[in-house]
C-alpha cells in the first residue's frame with residue numbers, strides 16, 4: 549500500500565497557439581506522480597530531464613521544442629523535485645510511463661538505475677520511429693543510456709471495466725488507453741485512504757473532455773487530431789473515460805497529463821484528503 553502520493557509538474561509548455569484567446573490554454577503542465585511505497589519510490593511519467601534542459605535542440609529537436617513551446621528549467625525536472633522533497637534519487641526504483649513522447653520520457657535518463665515500465669507496443673513503436681509523427685514525437689536520445697525496460701501487455705485483469713496490468717505491486721497499474729499513441733496507457737494508483745487516481749496521460753488534454761457532454765477549446769481538438777496514431781481507439785477511449793468519470797463517484801479521480809486546473813485540484817489531495 550502506498551503511504552503518500554506527491555503531484556509534481558515536471559515541464560511547462562506554452563504553445564504559441566495559446567496566445568490566441570480561447571484557442572488553447574496558454575500554459576500546460578506535465579503532471580507526474582511520486583508514489584511512496586513499501587518497496588521504495590515510484591515515478592509515474594517524468595516530464596523533461598536535466599539533459600533536455602542542457603541540450604533542448606539535440607535531445608528534443610527544434611520542431612518539437614517549437615511546437616510545444618517547452619520552457620525548460622532544471623528546477624522542474626523530476627530529479628530536482630525528488631531531492632527538494634528530501635529523498636535520495638536512488639530510492640526511485642521504478643518509473644511507470646503512460647507513453648514515450650519526449651515530454652513524458654525525458655526524465656528517465658536521470659534515474660538510470662530504475663526499472664522503466666511501459667506497454668510493449670509503445671516501446672516497439674518508439675524504437676521503430678516510423679513516419680513523420682514517429683520521428684518527431686519520440687527522442688531516441690532520451691533512452692540511449694539503455695534503461696532497464698520492463699515491457700507489459702494486458703493479461704486479463706480488470707479495473708473498473710478496463711483491462712489492466714500490474715506494473716508495481718498491486719497499487720500501480722497500467723491501463724491500456726490506445727489512441728494518442730499505439731501503446732498509450734493510463735496509470736492507476738491506489739490512494740492511501742482508499743480509491744484510486746487515474747493518470748490518463750494524453751488520452752485527453754482538457755478537463756472539459758471528461759465531462760458529459762465533452763467540451764474543449766478548438767486548438768486542443770486540432771492538436772490531438774494531429775498527434776493521434778489511432779483515431780477510432782482514441783475517441784472510443786475518451787467515451788469510456790467519460791463513463792468512468794460519471795459513474796465512479798469519489799472512487800476514481802481522473803486527470804490527464806497537461807491540464808493545469810486538474811493538476812492543482814489533484815495536488816490539493818494529501819494522502820487522499822483534500823487540504824485547503
Ligand SMILES: [Zn+2]
Pocket residue numbers: 649651652750805806
Ligand atoms: Zn504529452
